[in-house]
Amino acid sequence: MALPTAYLTSAKNLKPILEAMQTAQAPDKFTTRFLVSLGFSSSSDRLIIGVLKALGFLDQDGKPTDRYYRYLDQTQSEKVLAEGIREAYEDLFKIRTDAQNLSSAEVINKAKTLSQGSMSESVLKKFSLTFSSLVKLADFSDPVLVAGSPASVTEDETEDSTASEVEKSPSNPKRQTKSSLGGLHYNIQIILPATRDPAIYDALFKSLKEHIIE
Template sequence: MALTMSYLTSMKNVEAIFNSMLSARAPEKFTTRFLEDLGFKSSNDRLFIGVLKALGFIDSNGVPQQRYFDFLDQSQSKRVVAEGIKEAYEDLFNLRKDAQNMSNEEVKNKLKTLTQGQKGDRVIDSMALTFKTLCNYADWTETSPKSIPITNSENKPNDQGKMSTSTTYKSGSTSMELHYNIQIHLPETTNMAVYDAIFQSLKKHLM
């Protein structure tokens, strides 16, 4: 089951804690003491350590992982959080690939199903609010490619059933030509119409 049971009981400091982490060096271990040094001394804030473990920022001992270090790059911080959310709440995203866009009520209903009714309403409420608060902080936009194709792809099958593809890209004042080789395993048959159908389909969908 890929659904974290970690949750917060207060959401007001989520963004502030993330921002404080960005302005501080990663500790050897992310402990309650370190969180207090960042200025968050409430017992409610301590639950954030469990959330960081669920997001893959720190291991079970509080040692920062690669995702923590990736997060410190402010050009991608919120996208890194989104990656962690997808892993921590994988079961939600299996039910709906854009789970981050679900309403709070929808999230609660899904969580009730996923936890098979073993969690009380108060816990489900906190789990849902934690998920929504994290999602609201995260950046869900995909990185846009810097280059766009300016010529059609040319696909040519050869005798071995391989497809060679050539595409030219242009970005600014420079151009770049990329070549792709696609290998196709053809079924054994004496009916050439089967091969003709396969190559016609490839030409239709890969052009």
């Protein structure tokens, strides 16, 4: 189940903490001491560390990741946050690709189903509070590629498809046939003239049938 177990009990300082992170030099390790240095010392503020780990901003040792450093760029920070939210709350986005638009009540109901009832009502409310507060600070405008969608087809697949269509095209003058003489098998390729006159093709294939295939 791709639902984070980390959550906030209060989202009052969520935005200020994230803004403080952007203006401060990234630490070697994000600790409660670093959080205090940013001006946030309450026990509820410390829960942000677990949330940042869930979002992929910190590794399990508390060290900033590439996503953390990208978040420091305020021109793309909201999109980076959206990226982390989609990853952390993957199962919600599998149910609704626009899960960021779910109401708090809807988030609770979806989480209750996904967790198979393992979350208490208190935890569900805090889970919803955390998710709903995070998505308000993120930019989800960038499209998400879905496996199997036209945008996700690789270049090689496109080339293979194009080649296949060329071979099937009636305007392609190249034809291939097989012939068997005795115990031997031959692959014969015939380069047909570029013409729109069907009579020429009919005559060529009639001759092929009489003298080679049969």
